[in-house]
Amino acid sequence: MLSIHEATRHFGGLTAVSKVTFDVAEGEIMGVIGPNGAGKTTFFNLVSGAIPLSSGSITFDGRSIGGLPPHRVAHLGIGRTFQIVRPFGELSVLDNVLAGMGAVPCRSLPGALRLCKRQKHLDKARAILASTRLLAVENEVARNLPLGLLRRLEIARALALQPKLLLLDESFSGLSHKETESLSELVLELRTGGMTVLLIEHNMHITMNLCDRLVVLDRGHKIAEGTPDAIRLNEAVVSAYLGTED
Known part of the structure; x- marks a missing residue:
């Protein structure tokens, strides 16, 4: 589904990602791990179109996406969450998911929400909330949610794009043990439903138990x-995680 070939990104004299190559198969949960500063988030930014490649290529579902902007990448079927959760804080949980649907071209967020509040869109949004176990808080203002539910809302909003590939950027960060177990179950359920998942995570216990395969980055x-x-x-x-003896 996703093929990365010698993906490279320079920032001036710094090479944040250097000739990274690997493939992600359809239906796979693939983990990208590495110590701080390894280039993991920069790599996700390359895949999602947030920043362009300096060289190399990225192919998604048979199409080159290395030079596409984020909205084009999203429309092709790649959804993403972020390390720092940033919901539309003043909107309800339901409206956050409606805003993420992105299927109707509109010039403003209020206009998009008005069009999306047709029954078929509401039904679809509530189905996503049910699958992410957020239906009980659909009318809550997003900024009032605790972190565990905000992490789920990020995923729900990404799912509103109907992606084929879901990028999870440290979605387990800051969660309790119980919340982590529950979110792991959700990721497995998404895979069972046909979703392909590529995730970044610092917690080795999570990645070792959740992922089919892992790619390890160190200094790009x-x-x-x-x-x-x-x-x-x-x-x-x-050696990269623990260091070596002198």
Whole structure:
């Protein structure tokens, strides 16, 4: 579904991502891990169109997307969450999902919400809220939600685009053990429903138990790729996370 070939991004004299190459298969949960400063979020920004490639290529569902802007990438079927949750704070949970649908071309957010408040759109939005276990708080103002529910709302809003591929950028960050387990169940349910997932996560316990395969970045370079069991025993990965003795 997603093919990355020698993806590279320079910021002046700094190379944040260097010739990263790997594929993501349809229906797979793929993890991108690495220490702080490894280039993980920059890589996600390249895939989602937030920043352009310096060189290399990214192909999604058979189409090159390396030079497309974020809204075009989203319309092709890639949804994304962010490290820092930023809902439309004054809108309800339901309206946040309606705003994320993006299917009707409008010039303003209020105009989009008016058009989306047709029954078929409301039914679709509530189905998404039900699947993400947010239906009980659909009328709550988004800024009043606790972090665990805000993380779910980010995913619900991304799902409103009807993506084929979902990018989760540290969606487990700051969650309690119970919230983490519940969100892991949601990700597995999405995969069962046909979603392909690419995620960034610092918590190794989560990635080892949730992902089918992992790619490890360190200082912008891919240093390993494989199953969780293979990654756990990889000397380069152990060195990147734990360091080596002098």
